[in-house]
Amino acid sequence: MSTDADRANVLVVAGYDQSAGAGVLSDVKTLEAHGVYGYAVCTGFTFQNERTISRVQWFPDAEVFEQIDLCFASRGFDWVKMGITESMASVARIIGHLRQHNPEIRLVLDPVIKASSGHVFWDGVAGWEAIARQCYLVTPNWEEIGWLYPGEDEMERCRQLTKGMGTSIYLKGGHHPELPGRDYLWTRGELLILDPGELVTGGDMVTGQGPGMGGGPVYPKHGSGCVLSSSLTANLALGYSLPEAAFSSKKYINQFLTSNKSLLG
DSSP states (O other): OOOGGGSOEEEEEEEEETTSSSHHHHHHHHHHHTTOEEEEEEEEEEEEOSSOEEEEEEOOHHHHHHHHHHHHHHOOOSEEEEOOOSOHHHHHHHHHHHHHHOTTOEEEEOOOOBOTTSOBOOSOOTTHHHHHTTOSEEOOBHHHHHHHSTTSOHHHHHHHHHHHHOOEEEEBOTTOSSOTTOEEEEETTEEEEEOSSOEEETTEEEOSOOTTOOOOOOOOOTTHHHHHHHHHHHHHHTTOOHHHHHHHHHHHHHHHHTSOSSSOO
């Protein structure tokens, strides 16, 4: 029988959500569903349920770093999934501390700027590209790209960013006004489209459905962005290539969104 020490593992750095729909509880549940062991570092305690956030109590850097140090004292980590933080500057400080433990650590950053309930986490986006360059993958949704680059063409901006800085972008399409089921993976300026019913690469249609991307009614879910980002991190930690991880995670999130009618998957 395999032990936890034999399993792929991921360090999660994110907030605590009592509903377990988002944050570290949701992230660790998602990792476990993929057969990956998750350690969790809390950046803050969110006072919330699946419908609303009343406030956030952030942990100071020293306490976040202490949690990270204790996790690394137990085992090494090659992959980190990051969720909500107090600010863009705090992301940079946390990344710097993680690299003290493992200079080659690979980060999947889910830039949670604003919660679906309306709560704003970051009050500014200065320094965003410097942070993104330090990540293996960033997973904004359609609205977040719009907040980061107001008035610009979202797809062209993703193409330029990934071509210029080497970081990949998984653009979650859940907030797209016309094609909410379609996601976009940008790597080195090249596009891979993931659609529940079809797959498009480089502008050419590949007939048939993508792997496991079946139909069924889709229901809004609290924390779906966290779940998708954690699924991507889990699959990467398991050794899948980025396109393979994206296909598998698209299948997983589709199952999550069609699982029931409530706000919790």
